[in-house]
Amino acid sequence: MKRICILVIVLYVSMTLCGCFGPGISDYRYDLATGYQLICSSAHEIKVVPKSSVGIPMIPAKVVEIVFDDTFILAKQLGLKKESENSTYMIPDEKVIRYWIINAKENKIYGPFENDEFNKKQKELKISDSLKLKDVDSYKKSK
Template sequence: MKKIIRFYLSLSLIMTGTFGCSLDYDRNLGDGYFINGYGVTTVIYKKVDPKQDDEILLGEIVDYSFDDNFILIYREVTKEVKAFFNDHSRYEIMRGGDTIQYWIINKKKNIIIGPLHKDVYLLKCKELSVSNNIQLKNIKSNVVP
Protein backbone atom coordinates (compact mmCIF):
# COMPACT_ATOMS: atom_id res chain seq x y z
CA MET A 1 0.00 0.00 0.00
CA LYS A 2 2.83 2.43 0.88
CA LYS A 3 4.44 1.78 -2.51
CA ILE A 4 1.20 2.68 -4.30
CA ILE A 5 0.83 5.90 -2.28
CA ARG A 6 4.46 6.85 -2.98
CA PHE A 7 3.99 6.11 -6.66
CA TYR A 8 0.92 8.36 -6.98
CA LEU A 9 2.52 11.08 -4.85
CA SER A 10 5.63 11.01 -7.05
CA LEU A 11 3.52 10.96 -10.19
CA SER A 12 1.46 13.95 -9.06
CA LEU A 13 4.61 15.93 -8.21
CA ILE A 14 6.09 15.15 -11.60
CA MET A 15 2.88 16.09 -13.41
CA THR A 16 2.57 19.35 -11.46
CA GLY A 17 6.16 20.22 -12.25
CA THR A 18 5.76 19.29 -15.87
CA PHE A 19 2.37 20.77 -16.68
CA GLY A 20 1.04 22.84 -13.79
CA CYS A 21 4.04 25.12 -13.41
CA SER A 22 5.05 25.50 -17.02
CA LEU A 23 6.89 28.73 -17.69
CA ASP A 24 6.76 28.46 -21.45
CA TYR A 25 4.40 31.32 -22.08
CA ASP A 26 3.79 34.25 -24.38
CA ARG A 27 3.41 37.48 -22.43
CA ASN A 28 2.35 40.77 -23.99
CA LEU A 29 4.73 43.57 -22.95
CA GLY A 30 2.79 46.27 -24.81
CA ASP A 31 3.29 48.14 -28.08
CA GLY A 32 3.70 44.89 -30.00
CA TYR A 33 6.52 43.51 -27.80
CA PHE A 34 6.25 39.99 -26.36
CA ILE A 35 8.35 37.61 -24.28
CA ASN A 36 8.13 33.89 -24.93
CA GLY A 37 9.67 30.92 -23.20
CA TYR A 38 11.84 30.45 -20.19
CA GLY A 39 15.51 29.73 -19.62
CA VAL A 40 17.90 29.23 -22.49
CA THR A 41 15.18 29.51 -25.14
CA THR A 42 13.65 32.81 -24.01
CA VAL A 43 12.91 35.25 -26.83
CA ILE A 44 11.76 38.87 -26.73
CA TYR A 45 10.21 39.83 -30.02
CA LYS A 46 8.18 42.57 -31.67
CA LYS A 47 5.16 41.73 -33.77
CA VAL A 48 5.78 43.47 -37.11
CA ASP A 49 2.58 42.22 -38.71
CA PRO A 50 0.32 39.18 -38.20
CA LYS A 51 2.71 36.94 -40.16
CA GLN A 52 6.09 38.31 -39.04
CA ASP A 53 7.93 38.68 -35.74
CA ASP A 54 11.20 40.57 -35.30
CA GLU A 55 13.34 38.82 -32.70
CA ILE A 56 14.86 41.43 -30.43
CA LEU A 57 16.71 39.48 -27.75
CA LEU A 58 17.43 35.77 -27.39
CA GLY A 59 18.67 33.71 -24.47
CA GLU A 60 18.63 33.37 -20.71
CA ILE A 61 16.53 36.33 -19.60
CA VAL A 62 16.57 36.09 -15.82
CA ASP A 63 14.79 39.29 -14.82
CA TYR A 64 12.62 41.73 -16.70
CA SER A 65 10.00 44.37 -16.13
CA PHE A 66 8.04 46.80 -18.25
CA ASP A 67 5.74 49.79 -18.17
CA ASP A 68 4.08 51.88 -20.88
CA ASN A 69 7.41 53.21 -22.17
CA PHE A 70 10.23 50.78 -21.40
CA ILE A 71 11.20 47.13 -21.08
CA LEU A 72 14.11 46.47 -18.72
CA ILE A 73 16.04 43.22 -19.04
CA TYR A 74 18.75 41.40 -17.12
CA ARG A 75 20.26 38.57 -19.18
CA GLU A 76 22.91 35.96 -18.47
CA VAL A 77 24.85 34.54 -21.40
CA THR A 78 25.67 30.97 -20.44
CA LYS A 79 27.44 28.25 -22.41
CA GLU A 80 24.04 26.71 -23.08
CA VAL A 81 22.73 29.98 -24.54
CA LYS A 82 25.79 30.32 -26.75
CA ALA A 83 25.42 26.72 -27.96
CA PHE A 84 21.68 27.02 -28.58
CA PHE A 85 21.79 30.28 -30.55
CA ASN A 86 25.30 30.08 -32.01
CA ASP A 87 24.12 29.71 -35.61
CA HIS A 88 21.21 32.13 -35.30
CA SER A 89 21.82 35.20 -37.48
CA ARG A 90 20.26 37.66 -35.00
CA TYR A 91 22.17 36.27 -32.02
CA GLU A 92 25.53 37.40 -33.46
CA ILE A 93 24.36 41.01 -33.30
CA MET A 94 23.30 40.82 -29.65
CA ARG A 95 26.10 38.63 -28.33
CA GLY A 96 28.13 41.22 -26.43
CA GLY A 97 31.28 40.28 -24.56
CA ASP A 98 30.02 39.84 -21.02
CA THR A 99 28.08 37.02 -19.48
CA ILE A 100 25.93 39.44 -17.46
CA GLN A 101 24.08 42.02 -19.51
CA TYR A 102 21.47 44.70 -18.95
CA TRP A 103 19.21 45.94 -21.73
CA ILE A 104 16.68 48.75 -22.12
CA ILE A 105 14.03 48.80 -24.83
CA ASN A 106 12.33 52.13 -25.46
CA LYS A 107 8.98 50.89 -26.78
CA LYS A 108 7.74 54.26 -28.01
CA LYS A 109 10.86 54.98 -30.08
CA ASN A 110 11.68 51.33 -30.92
CA ILE A 111 15.22 51.75 -29.63
CA ILE A 112 17.20 48.86 -28.12
CA ILE A 113 20.04 49.83 -25.78
CA GLY A 114 22.51 47.16 -24.71
CA PRO A 115 24.29 45.12 -23.71
CA LEU A 116 25.25 47.29 -20.74
CA HIS A 117 27.18 46.84 -17.52
CA LYS A 118 25.08 47.42 -14.41
CA ASP A 119 26.56 50.85 -13.62
CA VAL A 120 25.98 52.10 -17.18
CA TYR A 121 22.50 50.58 -17.16
CA LEU A 122 21.58 52.46 -13.97
CA LEU A 123 22.89 55.74 -15.40
CA LYS A 124 21.03 55.17 -18.66
CA CYS A 125 17.78 54.48 -16.77
CA LYS A 126 18.21 57.79 -14.97
CA GLU A 127 19.10 59.62 -18.19
CA LEU A 128 16.00 58.23 -19.93
CA SER A 129 13.79 59.07 -16.92
CA VAL A 130 12.73 55.45 -16.45
CA SER A 131 10.19 55.36 -13.63
CA ASN A 132 11.44 54.14 -10.25
CA ASN A 133 8.27 52.03 -10.11
CA ILE A 134 9.61 49.69 -12.79
CA GLN A 135 11.90 47.23 -11.06
CA LEU A 136 13.45 44.09 -12.52
CA LYS A 137 11.63 40.95 -11.36
CA ASN A 138 12.61 37.34 -11.81
CA ILE A 139 11.01 35.86 -14.90
CA LYS A 140 9.38 33.17 -12.73
CA SER A 141 7.55 35.80 -10.67
CA ASN A 142 6.32 37.52 -13.85
CA VAL A 143 4.32 34.47 -14.94
CA VAL A 144 0.64 35.13 -15.41
CA PRO A 145 -1.53 32.07 -14.63
Template sequence: MLSLKQKFFLILGTISLLFFVYLLWLVSAFMGGGADYYVDLPNGYLFRGGDGDGIITYDTTRKSIYGKVTEIAFNDDFIIAKQVPDSMSHESEIENHLKRRNPQKNSDLKALADSILSADPYYKRIFSAQENYWILNHHGKGLLYGPFTKIEFERKKQELQVPASLVLKNAWDL
Protein backbone atom coordinates (compact mmCIF):
# COMPACT_ATOMS: atom_id res chain seq x y z
CA MET A 1 0.00 0.00 0.00
CA LEU A 2 1.26 3.47 -0.88
CA SER A 3 1.59 6.09 1.80
CA LEU A 4 -0.13 9.43 1.44
CA LYS A 5 3.23 11.05 0.67
CA GLN A 6 3.98 8.50 -2.11
CA LYS A 7 0.51 8.99 -3.63
CA PHE A 8 1.04 12.75 -3.60
CA PHE A 9 4.37 12.48 -5.48
CA LEU A 10 2.92 9.94 -7.92
CA ILE A 11 0.03 12.29 -8.76
CA LEU A 12 2.39 15.28 -8.94
CA GLY A 13 4.72 13.36 -11.29
CA THR A 14 1.81 12.35 -13.53
CA ILE A 15 0.51 15.91 -13.69
CA SER A 16 4.01 17.20 -14.49
CA LEU A 17 4.41 14.66 -17.28
CA LEU A 18 1.01 15.52 -18.77
CA PHE A 19 1.83 19.23 -18.56
CA PHE A 20 5.17 18.65 -20.35
CA VAL A 21 3.46 16.64 -23.12
CA TYR A 22 0.84 19.38 -23.48
CA LEU A 23 3.58 22.04 -23.80
CA LEU A 24 5.35 20.00 -26.49
CA TRP A 25 2.07 19.68 -28.39
CA LEU A 26 1.48 23.45 -28.17
CA VAL A 27 4.94 24.25 -29.45
CA SER A 28 4.69 21.83 -32.38
CA ALA A 29 1.13 22.83 -33.27
CA PHE A 30 1.40 26.60 -33.10
CA MET A 31 5.01 27.59 -33.61
CA GLY A 32 4.98 26.45 -37.24
CA GLY A 33 7.96 26.54 -39.54
CA GLY A 34 8.99 23.01 -38.70
CA ALA A 35 7.70 21.67 -41.99
CA ASP A 36 9.00 24.60 -44.06
CA TYR A 37 11.93 24.00 -46.30
CA TYR A 38 13.66 25.78 -49.12
CA VAL A 39 15.40 24.59 -52.27
CA ASP A 40 17.61 26.92 -54.28
CA LEU A 41 16.73 26.82 -57.96
CA PRO A 42 18.86 28.17 -60.82
CA ASN A 43 19.31 31.90 -61.46
CA GLY A 44 18.12 33.09 -58.04
CA TYR A 45 14.74 31.35 -57.95
CA LEU A 46 13.63 29.52 -54.84
CA PHE A 47 11.15 26.75 -54.08
CA ARG A 48 9.52 27.33 -50.72
CA GLY A 49 7.47 24.49 -49.30
CA GLY A 50 5.61 24.06 -46.08
CA ASP A 51 2.22 23.15 -44.65
CA GLY A 52 1.31 21.36 -47.88
CA ASP A 53 1.89 24.53 -49.86
CA GLY A 54 4.65 25.21 -52.32
CA ILE A 55 5.62 28.22 -54.39
CA ILE A 56 8.35 29.10 -56.83
CA THR A 57 9.48 32.64 -56.23
CA TYR A 58 12.21 35.10 -57.09
CA ASP A 59 11.41 38.55 -55.82
CA THR A 60 8.95 41.29 -56.68
CA THR A 61 10.59 41.96 -60.06
CA ARG A 62 9.87 38.57 -61.64
CA LYS A 63 6.87 36.32 -62.04
CA SER A 64 6.28 33.61 -59.46
CA ILE A 65 4.10 30.50 -59.31
CA TYR A 66 1.85 30.43 -56.25
CA GLY A 67 -0.66 28.01 -54.89
CA LYS A 68 0.52 24.52 -54.18
CA VAL A 69 3.29 23.71 -56.61
CA THR A 70 3.26 19.93 -56.28
CA GLU A 71 5.77 18.83 -58.92
CA ILE A 72 8.87 20.50 -60.26
CA ALA A 73 11.93 19.97 -62.44
CA PHE A 74 14.68 22.34 -63.47
CA ASN A 75 17.94 22.75 -65.32
CA ASP A 76 20.15 25.70 -66.23
CA ASP A 77 17.55 27.09 -68.65
CA PHE A 78 14.08 26.09 -67.49
CA ILE A 79 11.95 25.45 -64.44
CA ILE A 80 8.80 23.43 -65.12
CA ALA A 81 6.06 22.94 -62.58
CA LYS A 82 2.68 21.40 -61.89
CA GLN A 83 0.37 23.46 -59.71
CA VAL A 84 -2.85 22.70 -57.88
CA PRO A 85 -4.57 26.12 -57.68
CA ASP A 86 -5.17 27.42 -54.18
CA SER A 87 -7.24 30.59 -53.87
CA MET A 88 -6.04 31.35 -50.33
CA SER A 89 -2.40 31.30 -51.41
CA HIS A 90 -3.10 33.52 -54.41
CA GLU A 91 -5.19 35.90 -52.32
CA SER A 92 -2.42 36.21 -49.75
CA GLU A 93 0.21 36.91 -52.42
CA ILE A 94 -1.99 39.54 -54.09
CA GLU A 95 -2.58 41.23 -50.72
CA ASN A 96 1.17 41.25 -50.04
CA HIS A 97 1.85 42.71 -53.48
CA LEU A 98 -0.74 45.45 -52.93
CA LYS A 99 0.77 46.27 -49.50
CA ARG A 100 4.24 46.61 -51.03
CA ARG A 101 2.97 48.91 -53.79
CA ASN A 102 0.98 51.17 -51.47
CA PRO A 103 1.82 50.64 -47.78
CA GLN A 104 -0.40 53.51 -46.60
CA LYS A 105 -3.63 51.92 -47.87
CA ASN A 106 -4.00 48.62 -46.03
CA SER A 107 -7.77 48.71 -45.58
CA ASP A 108 -9.93 46.34 -47.62
CA LEU A 109 -6.97 44.66 -49.32
CA LYS A 110 -8.63 41.28 -48.82
CA ALA A 111 -11.77 42.49 -50.62
CA LEU A 112 -9.67 43.96 -53.44
CA ALA A 113 -7.66 40.72 -53.75
CA ASP A 114 -10.94 38.73 -53.85
CA SER A 115 -12.30 40.93 -56.63
CA ILE A 116 -9.08 40.54 -58.64
CA LEU A 117 -9.24 36.76 -58.27
CA SER A 118 -12.86 36.59 -59.37
CA ALA A 119 -12.73 39.11 -62.24
CA ASP A 120 -9.27 38.90 -63.83
CA PRO A 121 -9.18 36.52 -66.86
CA TYR A 122 -5.70 35.30 -65.87
CA TYR A 123 -6.91 34.07 -62.47
CA LYS A 124 -10.17 32.77 -63.93
CA ARG A 125 -8.05 30.55 -66.17
CA ILE A 126 -5.92 29.36 -63.26
CA PHE A 127 -8.97 28.41 -61.17
CA SER A 128 -10.90 26.84 -64.03
CA ALA A 129 -8.65 23.75 -63.86
CA GLN A 130 -7.84 21.28 -61.10
CA GLU A 131 -4.19 21.39 -62.11
CA ASN A 132 -2.04 23.71 -64.18
CA TYR A 133 1.37 23.38 -65.77
CA TRP A 134 3.97 26.11 -66.09
CA ILE A 135 7.26 26.71 -67.88
CA LEU A 136 9.66 29.33 -66.59
CA ASN A 137 12.53 30.33 -68.85
CA HIS A 138 14.60 31.84 -66.08
CA HIS A 139 17.26 33.58 -68.16
CA GLY A 140 16.97 37.27 -68.97
CA LYS A 141 13.58 38.58 -67.96
CA GLY A 142 12.37 35.31 -66.48
CA LEU A 143 9.59 34.58 -68.96
CA LEU A 144 6.72 32.61 -67.45
CA TYR A 145 4.46 30.54 -69.70
CA GLY A 146 1.16 29.18 -68.45
CA PRO A 147 -1.19 28.20 -67.04
CA PHE A 148 -1.45 25.20 -69.37
CA THR A 149 -3.40 22.00 -69.52
CA LYS A 150 -1.21 18.89 -69.73
CA ILE A 151 -1.57 18.77 -73.53
CA GLU A 152 -0.81 22.50 -73.96
CA PHE A 153 2.17 22.09 -71.63
CA GLU A 154 3.66 19.25 -73.68
CA ARG A 155 3.24 21.29 -76.90
CA LYS A 156 4.88 24.37 -75.36
CA LYS A 157 7.77 22.26 -74.04
CA GLN A 158 8.46 21.10 -77.61
CA GLU A 159 8.13 24.63 -78.99
CA LEU A 160 10.58 26.04 -76.40
CA GLN A 161 12.87 23.01 -76.81
CA VAL A 162 12.67 22.02 -73.16
CA PRO A 163 14.78 18.84 -72.92
CA ALA A 164 12.83 15.60 -72.66
CA SER A 165 15.12 14.68 -69.75
CA LEU A 166 13.40 17.38 -67.68
CA VAL A 167 10.66 15.32 -66.00
CA LEU A 168 8.36 16.58 -63.24
CA LYS A 169 9.01 15.08 -59.81
CA ASN A 170 7.30 15.45 -56.45
CA ALA A 171 8.35 18.86 -55.12
CA TRP A 172 8.98 17.46 -51.64
CA ASP A 173 11.48 14.94 -53.02
CA LEU A 174 13.91 17.60 -54.26
Protein backbone atom coordinates (compact mmCIF):
# COMPACT_ATOMS: atom_id res chain seq x y z
CA MET A 1 0.00 0.00 0.00
CA LYS A 2 2.85 2.36 0.87
CA ARG A 3 4.48 1.74 -2.55
CA ILE A 4 1.24 2.52 -4.36
CA CYS A 5 0.88 5.82 -2.48
CA ILE A 6 4.47 6.77 -3.33
CA LEU A 7 3.91 5.82 -6.99
CA VAL A 8 0.72 7.90 -7.15
CA ILE A 9 2.49 10.90 -5.59
CA VAL A 10 5.44 10.60 -8.00
CA LEU A 11 3.10 10.36 -11.00
CA TYR A 12 1.04 13.33 -9.82
CA VAL A 13 4.12 15.49 -9.28
CA SER A 14 5.58 14.45 -12.66
CA MET A 15 2.36 15.28 -14.50
CA THR A 16 2.06 18.62 -12.71
CA LEU A 17 5.63 19.63 -13.55
CA CYS A 18 5.26 18.69 -17.23
CA GLY A 19 2.98 21.69 -17.73
CA CYS A 20 5.60 24.07 -16.33
CA PHE A 21 8.31 23.46 -18.93
CA GLY A 22 8.42 23.80 -22.67
CA PRO A 23 5.69 25.09 -24.94
CA GLY A 24 2.14 25.16 -23.70
CA ILE A 25 -0.66 23.31 -25.39
CA SER A 26 -1.79 26.38 -27.35
CA ASP A 27 1.69 27.74 -28.23
CA TYR A 28 2.66 27.75 -31.90
CA ARG A 29 4.92 29.20 -34.59
CA TYR A 30 3.94 29.88 -38.18
CA ASP A 31 6.36 30.81 -40.98
CA LEU A 32 5.47 34.04 -42.76
CA ALA A 33 7.32 35.98 -45.46
CA THR A 34 11.05 35.36 -45.85
CA GLY A 35 12.80 35.50 -42.50
CA TYR A 36 9.75 36.07 -40.26
CA GLN A 37 7.35 34.04 -38.18
CA LEU A 38 4.21 34.50 -36.13
CA ILE A 39 4.80 33.29 -32.58
CA CYS A 40 2.13 32.61 -29.97
CA SER A 41 3.66 31.97 -26.56
CA SER A 42 0.55 32.73 -24.47
CA ALA A 43 -2.98 34.02 -24.93
CA HIS A 44 -1.80 37.62 -25.27
CA GLU A 45 1.83 37.17 -26.40
CA ILE A 46 1.28 36.85 -30.14
CA LYS A 47 3.86 38.71 -32.21
CA VAL A 48 5.74 38.79 -35.52
CA VAL A 49 9.47 38.26 -35.09
CA PRO A 50 12.51 37.60 -37.27
CA LYS A 51 13.53 33.94 -37.42
CA SER A 52 17.17 34.54 -36.57
CA SER A 53 18.66 38.01 -36.71
CA VAL A 54 18.55 40.52 -33.91
CA GLY A 55 17.87 44.12 -34.92
CA ILE A 56 15.45 43.20 -37.69
CA PRO A 57 12.02 44.87 -37.28
CA MET A 58 9.31 43.06 -35.34
CA ILE A 59 5.66 43.67 -34.47
CA PRO A 60 5.06 43.43 -30.72
CA ALA A 61 2.17 41.70 -28.95
CA LYS A 62 -0.78 41.38 -29.26
CA VAL A 63 -1.12 40.68 -32.98
CA VAL A 64 -4.73 39.66 -33.66
CA GLU A 65 -4.92 39.69 -37.47
CA ILE A 66 -2.29 39.13 -40.12
CA VAL A 67 -1.76 38.52 -43.83
CA PHE A 68 1.40 38.17 -45.91
CA ASP A 69 2.90 37.47 -49.31
CA ASP A 70 6.52 37.05 -50.44
CA THR A 71 7.30 40.72 -49.74
CA PHE A 72 4.90 42.19 -47.21
CA ILE A 73 3.50 41.30 -43.80
CA LEU A 74 0.43 43.28 -42.71
CA ALA A 75 -0.79 43.10 -39.13
CA LYS A 76 -3.44 44.43 -36.80
CA GLN A 77 -2.35 44.77 -33.19
CA LEU A 78 -4.19 45.46 -29.97
CA GLY A 79 -2.37 47.45 -27.33
CA LEU A 80 -1.79 45.88 -23.92
CA LYS A 81 -2.63 47.32 -20.51
CA LYS A 82 -2.21 46.18 -16.92
CA GLU A 83 -5.02 43.93 -15.74
CA SER A 84 -5.31 46.04 -12.58
CA GLU A 85 -3.41 48.91 -10.99
CA ASN A 86 -1.21 46.61 -8.87
CA SER A 87 -0.83 43.83 -11.44
CA THR A 88 2.01 43.15 -13.85
CA TYR A 89 -0.21 40.87 -15.98
CA MET A 90 -1.05 42.50 -19.31
CA ILE A 91 -4.37 42.15 -21.11
CA PRO A 92 -5.54 43.46 -24.50
CA ASP A 93 -6.81 47.03 -24.66
CA GLU A 94 -9.61 46.95 -27.24
CA LYS A 95 -9.47 50.76 -27.47
CA VAL A 96 -5.87 50.79 -28.75
CA ILE A 97 -5.78 49.38 -32.29
CA ARG A 98 -2.64 49.75 -34.42
CA TYR A 99 -1.69 48.54 -37.88
CA TRP A 100 1.77 47.61 -39.13
CA ILE A 101 3.49 46.79 -42.42
CA ILE A 102 6.81 44.98 -42.77
CA ASN A 103 8.66 44.88 -46.06
CA ALA A 104 10.38 41.52 -45.45
CA LYS A 105 12.70 41.83 -48.45
CA GLU A 106 14.08 45.18 -47.26
CA ASN A 107 13.64 44.57 -43.50
CA LYS A 108 11.72 47.82 -43.16
CA ILE A 109 8.82 48.39 -40.81
CA TYR A 110 6.05 50.96 -41.17
CA GLY A 111 3.74 51.84 -38.31
CA PRO A 112 2.12 51.94 -35.97
CA PHE A 113 -0.78 53.38 -37.94
CA GLU A 114 -4.44 54.11 -37.38
CA ASN A 115 -6.77 52.52 -39.96
CA ASP A 116 -6.84 55.45 -42.43
CA GLU A 117 -3.04 55.88 -42.35
CA PHE A 118 -2.62 52.12 -42.82
CA ASN A 119 -4.83 52.09 -45.93
CA LYS A 120 -2.97 55.10 -47.35
CA LYS A 121 0.44 53.44 -46.77
CA GLN A 122 -0.77 50.23 -48.46
CA LYS A 123 -1.62 52.24 -51.58
CA GLU A 124 1.67 54.14 -51.43
CA LEU A 125 3.63 50.86 -51.24
CA LYS A 126 1.44 49.35 -54.01
CA ILE A 127 0.39 46.42 -51.84
CA SER A 128 -2.17 44.20 -53.55
CA ASP A 129 -5.81 44.68 -52.56
CA SER A 130 -6.08 40.89 -52.43
CA LEU A 131 -4.16 40.89 -49.13
CA LYS A 132 -6.92 40.93 -46.50
CA LEU A 133 -6.20 40.63 -42.77
CA LYS A 134 -7.32 37.34 -41.17
CA ASP A 135 -7.52 36.22 -37.57
CA VAL A 136 -4.17 34.79 -36.42
CA ASP A 137 -5.93 31.60 -35.31
CA SER A 138 -6.87 30.86 -38.92
CA TYR A 139 -3.26 30.01 -39.78
CA LYS A 140 -1.90 26.51 -39.48
CA LYS A 141 -0.42 25.95 -36.05
CA SER A 142 2.81 24.03 -35.60
CA LYS A 143 5.02 23.57 -32.55
